[in-house]
Amino acid sequence: MKREITYKEAIAEGLAITMRTDENVVILGEDLVGGVGKGDDSLLDAWGGPFTVTKGFVKEFGLERIFDTPISENAFIGASIGASMIGLRPVVELMYGDFMGVCFDNFLNQAAKQRYMFGGAQKNPITVRTTYGCGWREGAHHSHVNYSLITHIPGWYVVAPSTPYDMKGCLISAIRNDNPVFVFEHRLLYDKKGVVPEGDYELEIGKGDIKKEGKDITVVAIGGTVNMAINVASKLENENISVEVIDPIWLAPLDEELILKSVEKTGNLLVVDEDNPRCSVATDIITLVAEKGLDYIVSKIKRLNCPNTPVPFSPVLEDEYMITEKKIEEAIKSVLK
Amino acid sequence: MKREITYKEAIAEGLAITMRTDENVVILGEDLVGGVGKGDDSLLDAWGGPFTVTKGFVKEFGLERIFDTPISENAFIGASIGASMIGLRPVVELMYGDFMGVCFDNFLNQAAKQRYMFGGAQKNPITVRTTYGCGWREGAHHSHVNYSLITHIPGWYVVAPSTPYDMKGCLISAIRNDNPVFVFEHRLLYDKKGVVPEGDYELEIGKGDIKKEGKDITVVAIGGTVNMAINVASKLENENISVEVIDPIWLAPLDEELILKSVEKTGNLLVVDEDNPRCSVATDIITLVAEKGLDYIVSKIKRLNCPNTPVPFSPVLEDEYMITEKKIEEAIKSVLK
Amino acid sequence: MKLSKEKLSDMLEKMLLARAFDTPLDDLVFESKIPATVHQCIGQEGNIGTIFPLNKDDYIFTGHRSHGLLLAKGLDPKKMMAEIFGKSTGYNKGKGGSMHITAPEYGAMGSNGILGYVTVLVNGPSFYSKLKKLNRVSVAYFGEGASNQGFVHEGMNLAAIWKLPTIFVLENNHYAEATAVEYACSTQDLALRGKAYGIPSYNVDGSDILEVYTKMQEVVENARNNKGPSLLVIDCYRYKGHQIGEPGGYRTEEEIQNYRNTKDPIMKFKKYLIGLGYLTEDKYIELEKKAKKIIDDAIKFADESPYPEPSETYTEVYV
Amino acid sequence: MKLSKEKLSDMLEKMLLARAFDTPLDDLVFESKIPATVHQCIGQEGNIGTIFPLNKDDYIFTGHRSHGLLLAKGLDPKKMMAEIFGKSTGYNKGKGGSMHITAPEYGAMGSNGILGYVTVLVNGPSFYSKLKKLNRVSVAYFGEGASNQGFVHEGMNLAAIWKLPTIFVLENNHYAEATAVEYACSTQDLALRGKAYGIPSYNVDGSDILEVYTKMQEVVENARNNKGPSLLVIDCYRYKGHQIGEPGGYRTEEEIQNYRNTKDPIMKFKKYLIGLGYLTEDKYIELEKKAKKIIDDAIKFADESPYPEPSETYTEVYV
Ligand SMILES: Cc1ncc(C[n+]2csc(CCOP(=O)(O)OP(=O)(O)O)c2C)c(N)n1
């Protein structure tokens, strides 16, 4: 029987493996340990991260490899970038993707530009982990999907895995890669289980995956929406609609060939993306196809994003805001009709 | 004879008119006056802004309407947002668009979300003016085009005028509008002249403009590239290629109808956008057409962006990086061939 | 400082109301009546002493842990509770939730989920007030954890150079989530963070609401008299977890009990009022009941209120 | 403090080199040999006293006004000038320009165009050094204007709580573009900005390179001995405009002349060395000529160097 673990456990395994195999990997973030600085070791590991991903890490790696930080996102991400210039491989956690607003220069002007601006004289092997996604009833400052903003910026690799298996392998690859990588972890997936090998394995950067083969329509789904798309695809089999579900996994670099090949086969495209619609990853993928695969299209191209609004708090409103299997199904049918 | 003034003068006129007609308009930014705080009035108005746009303003409006600020973009933009909640109409200058990295939360989580998040209990009539664009040999931290990042965020209106006439009218509309508006001013246009009426006039928010009519291809050009596109269109008339140049002027809200109508007529689309290519305004506009106007397309859809790299310093490299008339011409021909 | 019996009584009632409001939230969250976790201010009720020197049209900017402050500013517990439930009768029609309650009609300019950002927004209304000579002050509330955000310092410097009527209230409850102030802040004298900008900065004991009130009264007076901003650092403590459901473990039970037993702001104030002859045990119990009744009614109101229409999702992005 | 004649001589030579480097830049910009405006440090040469206590493998992070500091750290004027010209022989192949010169082999970790961001980046190498017990220090240079950026304060607090070997060097040249420090900073004692975090913070006179050197020596020593970060606030002055071509007008000619006449760091140091008997007028003129010759050669080198290939535009975004 194959071993199943959760997405969250897969993250923890990926982190631990890279830490064991490379002493230059250190991790930093708010409350990753908890209870530090009181001079009382029995308080350590109180939280193990805001989502308990790093629970137990301090025991294995000690306070010299895992660092709780003040609420100073500029300072600790900036320090991580600085340390990455000279040999460390910091993995730094931004608790919620929404908080990139307070420390965005790290992403816009620093990590992403240094190598280029300095004529190749530097590299920045930093990994930024962040959580994202709506559905937790946390309101407009704790629910957004901001991967499009980072994907826009040259210099970043961006990954948003949808399964525990992809998560572990991509995270390991990200940490070992010499470029800045932004890892988007969907909070609603944290407890989802999947088959994951025990050991050390890497997944190729920039390589997407066909999560389900089909021939009538290509649905490119991202992160939290991949499982929904797969479920819809299974359901639609009964209605004789054959859906191919593509998970690009990496938003940068994007597996252009995989997407184009699929569209060549199916002739139809729907992109499902939980980010706000404008200048989004959905528009990016659609443009790829519009530029390079227009001849393949037989009927329609469509995007399905969350609405062009902030995330509302009330459950009724947030449910309306969120992408659902029903919405995906309707979108598929509207493309094919 | 019609009066011609520069883009820069048009900005100054727009600012001055709104200040004269509404005492709640105040302007804030770094070095807008110059020489403040020395207790020596003869030093005042030393700079009149980093690009001398507000030269002379302190004389007309006094130090109670124009405020030099410390280099604290969070603080003075944040204060402007706060003041806008209760009746002021601050016009705040972010010296270079690149610097949005250090104060991005203002744009990501504050001005844009307050009204929604507070259930309509607030409004934020703030105008952010910023300069953008490469070509000044200033390197990777002073040259970027970042309007796609703001256009992505629901809650903002975004405008990037290409002519002095549009600039003045749009700026006046922006300042008088009750929503947060981001005004992108292209530095290379500052000294370009155009016909501009003397008085007070507003241009409709969200309304684009056909800068040149044509029938073979729609070129949607933005900001600094509009004049280039017009020149190319004129040149190509001799080769019997009829180019329609659309200037959306407003990136949010986008004049979807204007673009779709034009594509319906021409059957071909090129979007010219100086921002980096991924998740850009170019992809956004192409997606609009791919979703709603695919049937109109007879041959190709194409984007022309600056490369997916930071902006290099060396003139040779920056020239290679920039969009040029030659590149636009080639792109048009590649669509039509 | 001379305070009338009525004023003192009002203070006590507001403290009791604050505690009564936050107390049932655990159950409401576990029952999923409240759809998400919330942050309680139980133990920090002394901090509402900062509200009493303010007028209705003075402005306050608050954070994630602000129910008590908002109630003291005059907000209706019904509409607050409804907001936290995500109901259409809430202050923000259910669109905001606990972390974003705002009621401009009471000068409650919005609670913010981005830690400490209030410290820059707050200068807006005080700038406006100064410009228009309205004589209003603006107050920003933020935790000791949030005080490690850079823009807090930008906000203080700006307020100082422009001599704005801004009051910065740093609520040092010793923890930011699971991180102790001893670890996160390099010196424990957080008043230095205001002094760095020449801002009059004071450490006050949050277990003593009158000390809080008195110092706030003084700095508000200064602000109204065009003497510029001040910083109040309130030493306080939260008894409950950072948020409902958090695992705890980063401090000892002993520490919590010690605070409860020796520094409870309500108990201390009660004792003080009894000593003055302004209060009896019976009267206190009556006031406690009264507060509980108000909150029970608020919960009922929230519970019975309708959710917003789904179509509300798409409105109020733009004016 | 005992400094050898050689060391003192070296200091003078580096000051002269700094001035010689920045002096011809006006002409080079006006002739468009240099494709863009640049920021000169003429008048601030005393600040390079901070470089001499450093080893080659100590790290420095600099800003837009950093030619003198980089030269003192050992960078080759030829490759610096070529970078400013945008030539392929520059340190960064012409991709960076004056504002982004970097040479990790000299510990010059990169000049930054985002004001003050160096104050957070700098903690990276010092964190690394502490972790790996390398005994190296890291230094961040930023202006008094940049010190109003919030993240500067985050950087100082982080360095303090982690006791990092970071030195913050605040170059207070009294102006940020056209804005005077008296206006932009609420108190003129900028050392308070470090003291707010319990960081040993000192005001030093930048017109006296030995005072700068001595204090830097002390704080570097402390950093190496695991005593944590320090802040040096250097009082200095720039004679030239903020950047070449700026309109001026925000200060009086008299003020500039006054500084030139009484506080010129080179003149003061020259006088001191002559007093010591280490220098003569003739020797000084010879050293000036030597510096000028080095820079003339650098300009010639830069001028004759090729521009990068256009294809370089697309490389080095990723490893
Ligand atoms: C910019 C930002 N970073 C991190 C968080 C996550 N967060 C929410 S509350 C909190 C702790 C706040 O501590 P403090 O400021 O002391 O306030 P307290 O909760 O103690 O009242 C953290 C880290 C956030 N909301 N915003």
Ligand SMILES: Cc1ncc(C[n+]2csc(CCOP(=O)(O)OP(=O)(O)O)c2C)c(N)n1
């Ligand atoms: C974040 C940011 N804001 C504004 C600028 C524009 N700018 C460049 S230099 C400068 C003045 C800097 O003053 P100071 O820090 O005192 O350094 P100095 O120029 O005096 O050496 C300004 C405002 C910038 N580069 N970065």
Ligand SMILES: [Mg+2]
């Ligand atoms: Mg706290």
Ligand SMILES: [Mg+2]
């Ligand atoms: Mg300066």
